[in-house]
Amino acid sequence: MTIAASARFEFRLRPEAKSRIEQAAELVHESTSDFARTAAEERADRVLQAHSAATVVPGAFFDDLLRALDEPTMPNSALREAARRSRGIVERR
Structure with missing residues (x-):
């Protein structure tokens, strides 16, 4: 059973960081939202x-x-x- 995501999380980031995230998400064929969410969850x-x-x-x-x-x-x-007991159990070769 899959539970639909309903909680919201928002944050601000520098424009160059946003651009890198968008570029990376595109390379792995994910939405930026999925990419950022997965990265945050893994971390x-x-x-x-x-x-x-x-x-x-x-x-x-x-x-x-x-x-x-x-x-x-x-x-x-x-x-x-x-x-003492181990002497009778352990064999020496």
């Missing part, structure tokens, strides 16, 4: 995807994480047990 999708892929954490958290990664490892009992 919005890229920006939203990039933003959702980023994880923002407080600086102190990041500093603590890096400090913890730099510290020597200290195996606990669960890790020692897992390593």
Whole structure:
């Protein structure tokens, strides 16, 4: 099911930008409206995807994480047990 476009979006641009958009739209056999709308939608999708892929954490958290990664490892009992069990599972060739 296709939903008809009904929302309106207007903006102003420099005459040379309008001319480039018209020229590009003509090259791909699209109306300037379709060309501009598609370009804006694609850019919005890229920006939203990039933003959702980023994880923002407080600086102190990041500093603590890096400090913890730099510290020597200290195996606990669960890790020692897992390593012991793996010796019987993993084959050496």
